[in-house]
Structures are given as C-alpha cells and as structure tokens.
Amino acid sequence: MEPITTGPRDQRRCRVLGIPIDVCRDVFAAAIGLHSDGGGQIVTLNAEMTMNARRDSDLGAVIEAADLVVPDGAGVVWALGRQGVKVRRSPGIELAWSLLTYAAAHGWRVALVGASPDVMERLLDRLSVQLPDLKLVFAENGYQQPSDWPLLEARLKSLRPDLVLVALGVPRQEFWSCSQRQGLPGLWMGVGGSFDVWSGLKQRAPEWTSRLRLEWLYRLVQEPSRWRRYLVLPRFVWTVLRRGERRS
Known part of the structure; x- marks a missing residue:
C-alpha cells in the first residue's frame, strides 16, 4: 500500500499489483470534491483492467495520471482486503448515474460520448423523461468517421462541460479522455456499457x-x-x- 496525503476528499492511494487505486469513504463525495478542485479524470478499475495495465505501459500511465481511480470490480476489493484495506466496491455505473443526477440538480453542463447511434438515441429519449432538468450540451455516438473526430473534439472542448461521460470501451475511453481533458475543467469518466443499460437495451446484473x-x-x-x-x-x-x- 502506498499512502499519500489525505486531503479534503478523504482519498488515499493504494496499489494492487502495482496499479494505483484510490480508497475513499465515499467515492461520490470524492468525485464532487474533484470537480470543485478544478476537475480531472475518473477511472473505474477492475481485475481485467488491472492485468491489462500491467502488460500495457501506456494504459498503466493513464491510470497513474488519473485523479480518482475507483474500485469498480470485486477482484480489486478482494485484493485490497488482503492488504488490510477494507473498502466497498463502487460500481462505475452507479457513480456515473449519481453524477448525472447531481448535474441535473445543480445546472452542470453535461456531455455524452460513445455507444452506437441507436443506443444514444434511446438514451437521450430516456434521459429527457428521467432527468428533464439535465443540461445536455453535447451528445455524440462513438461510431464516427475518423475524419469527423477532430471537429467533434474541438466543439466539445469549446463547450467546457462540467461532466463528460465516455462510452468508447476499455481502454479506448481512458486514452481518449486523458488526451482530450488536458487544460480543461470538469470530470471526465469512462463508463463502458452504462449507456446500453440506461437506454434499456441491456439489463444490468441482478x-x-x-x-x-x-x-x-x-x-x-x-x-x-x-x-x-x-x-x-x-x-x-x-x-x-x-x-x-x-x-x-
């Protein structure tokens, strides 16, 4: 375990197989605190990503540079427990939804990136009902032509959103978020298949x-x-x- 200074977000950095992971009493409070401090990247870590990061130094570097690394998987929670670090699993899909709900209540500017065109369309329909006050300033599916990405990225950066949820799959969403958020405020978080679940096209595990x-x-x-x-x-x-x- 590698402790660092515990700040107002009650966040302590530990390691599993050399990959960093942050232990907090409340990951949602830590994320809100990170936004207040100027924003940053949130990574949700599980066993699969941990092993991939050990093989891929570029992915390992992205996780190392992330501002909040959340114990998303049961495997990393178990591994921390063997070190005497007791922490609850914090599913990324739950943290992301809590942030969306908070964003709707506090006037945050929100951007959604990724998933298929059908998923994005259904997701926007559902969000308009479930979170009618959500200030959605950017929503683009992940099936774009390579030539279209620079213009989309420039538009997204010009909007300077408070929350960017990225569903491009691991590790693409982590690499993309890391490259795009530089010099910008707001929270940037990879959410994997969360859009599929929120759209109603897939069911979350019971x-x-x-x-x-x-x-x-x-x-x-x-x-x-x-x-x-x-x-x-x-x-x-x-x-x-x-x-x-x-x-x-």
Whole structure:
C-alpha cells in the first residue's frame, strides 16, 4: 500500500499489483470534491483492467495520471482486503448515474460520448423523461468517421462541460479522455456499457450476483462471446496470491 496525503476528499492511494487505486469513504463525495478542485479524470478499475495495465505501459500511465481511480470490480476489493484495506466496491455505473443526477440538480453542463447511434438515441429519449432538468450540451455516438473526430473534439472542448461521460470501451475511453481533458475543467469518466443499460437495451446484473461476486458469470451467460475476456480473472487471483500482497 502506498499512502499519500489525505486531503479534503478523504482519498488515499493504494496499489494492487502495482496499479494505483484510490480508497475513499465515499467515492461520490470524492468525485464532487474533484470537480470543485478544478476537475480531472475518473477511472473505474477492475481485475481485467488491472492485468491489462500491467502488460500495457501506456494504459498503466493513464491510470497513474488519473485523479480518482475507483474500485469498480470485486477482484480489486478482494485484493485490497488482503492488504488490510477494507473498502466497498463502487460500481462505475452507479457513480456515473449519481453524477448525472447531481448535474441535473445543480445546472452542470453535461456531455455524452460513445455507444452506437441507436443506443444514444434511446438514451437521450430516456434521459429527457428521467432527468428533464439535465443540461445536455453535447451528445455524440462513438461510431464516427475518423475524419469527423477532430471537429467533434474541438466543439466539445469549446463547450467546457462540467461532466463528460465516455462510452468508447476499455481502454479506448481512458486514452481518449486523458488526451482530450488536458487544460480543461470538469470530470471526465469512462463508463463502458452504462449507456446500453440506461437506454434499456441491456439489463444490468441482478443485485444478488453482486453480493455473491458473480456479476461476471451473469454477463458471460448474456454474452457467451466474451468468454475469452474472463480467462483473466483466475490469472488475476493467482497473481495476487503468488505475489503475496498482504498487510505489512
């Protein structure tokens, strides 16, 4: 564990397999505090991203530079627990929705980037009903021609939103957020498949799977083609056990 100064956001940086992760009493309060401090990038870390970051130094550098790294997966929570660090899992989809709700209540300027055109269209319809006060200043799907991205990015930067939620998939959303947010205020957060769930096109895993740490199995049943991705989970567990990261 690598402690750093605990500031007003009650945030302490630890490490799992050398990859940084922040421990907070309340990740939502930490995110709001980060916005008050001028903004920054939020990364949601799970076992798969941890292992990918160990192999990909560029991804590792992006996570290292992030201002708030949230324990999104049960695996990283378990690994922290072996170090004597007790923390609750903080699903990124829940944090992102809490930020959207807060944004609607406080007049934040919000941008949404990513997912398919159909998902984005359905999402905007739902948000207009669920969060009618949301000040949405930018909404573009992720299926753009390469030549269109520079203009979209320039327009987004000119808007200087308070909250940018990016659904371009891991690690593209992390790399893109890191490159675009430089010199800008606001919170930038990768949200993976959250737009699919919020649009109603996909169902989130039931709560009982989260309690039993079986969300990965639910997703695998829904999308069997993802099976190769889940081979990383036993490798993660074995690597944590082999390295013997325990309370010092």
